[in-house]
Amino acid sequence: MRDRDLSGVRGHGDARALGSRAVDRTGTLSSSHDLIVIGAGPAGAAAAVAATECGLSVLVLDEGQAGGGRIHRPPDSWREHSGASRVGAEGRALARELSSCGAELAFEHCVWHVGLLPGNADPLPRFEVSVLTPEGQRRAQSRALVLATGAIERFYPRPGWTLPGVVGLGAAALMLKTSGVLPGRHVAVVGPGAFAISVAKLIVDAGGEVVAICDPNSLRAWAEALPAMARYPGSLARGSARLAALALKGVPMYRGWDVRAIHGERDVDSITLGRVDDQWRPLGQRERTIAADAVCIGYGFAPATDLYQLLGAARRYEPTFGGWAPMLDRGQRSDVPGLYGAGDSAGVSGAAAAPGTGRIAALSAALDLGCLDAATYERKTGATRRRLARAASFGFAVTRFTQPNAAAVGWVPDHTIVCRCEDI
Secondary structure: OOOOOOOOOEOOOOOOOOOOOOOOOOOOOOOOEEEEEEOOOHHHHHHHHHHHHOOOOEEEEOOOOOOOOOOOOOOOHHHHHHHHHHHHHHHHHHHHHHHHOOOEEEOOOEEEEEEEEOOOOOOOOEEEEEEEEOOEEEEEEEEEEEEOOOEEEOOOOOOOOOOOOEEEHHHHHHHHHHHOOOOOOEEEEEOOOHHHHHHHHHHHHOOOEEEEEEEOOOHHHHHHHHHHHOOOHHHHHHHHHHHHHHHHOOOOEEEOEEEEEEEOOOOOOEEEEEEEOOOOOEEEEEEEEEEOOEEEEOOOEEEOOHHHHHOOOOEEEEHHHOEEEEOOOOOOEOOOOOEEEOHHHHOOOOOOOHHHHHHHHHHHHHHHOOOOOHHHHHHHHHHHHHHHHHHHHHHHHHHHHHOOOOHHHHOOOOOOOOOHHHHO
16 A cells, blocks of 8 residues: 655655755655555645555645744744754654655645546545745645645735735744844834744844733633633743743833824834724724834734635534634534544634644544554544644634634725735
């Protein structure tokens, strides 16, 4: 079952994970894989490791220069030495497991299409994945497919949000992690939940000034979520440590406030904040204008479901998952035979929960392909589900702060540009 004629893509002996850099992108992808995993973040890496343990031949595709996903994204090669320590212990452990598991790893491979091959007598369909590399187009096929493509940022239009200097929270985090580039010298950070705090800490660590952190959620909302977050004390402790470090730096925190407008002629020069109610609607006339040369803003994440849609998988709208999410069973199976979802693409539940969903998806694929017996499957998934329940409780508690909120855009003035492409 293990067909290893994939040439030009590094295997486990010299696979490029978080710490390495060389990659051969010129070969032809083999068309004989048991499983293809799209995405090499925590969920995709866990899926690859679990699948190879079951004897499946696995190909991992990722558009990044290395594994780890956005959460463990390493510095660019020219900053590798000075920034390597910022990858963290979890990222380094992920790199070691992924590079030694025996999966074929193909980085800088951007998936642009997935489809089902017709006319196959096998109970499971064959999937064809089309990818782009700097050297051209490649294709690969498999009997099963795990989508671990993560999430996309959610934005709400605000007056002035099209000005140069307004950057998404995720984009700012990526710039800081990979290149050490600050979005500005005096930065306002806007967004609900823990991610805004993480980005603010990255800015301060890189030498920038955070002039304000603005969270539309009230202190009461945070207090209500604490019992669920306390079930995963490690993540809670890390978040609390970031918050304490920012407080020691004197960073102003505005809870129960949101952006009223971003100002500037050619680029950002200030931001006006105002009080909001529990639905993030303007509350009264109290406002505060703060000088800033950049604004990092974001209102949570939604599952990246485009590949599920290409394959015709059913979706449902679930606010606690971040919006539209694929419909999956307890084994992470979609209604398309052989298609499995993992990580935030299956419902935004955070990095701590992602490995558990990836492992369950891979074990389900191994069971469905006849490489794992039912008793072993139940034993392995049972242990994983117990750990996953704790991790997911934290993730969903945080996600509740960033659920889609129609009221957050109902007050926006009529002159506000809703689609940023209107300025192009």
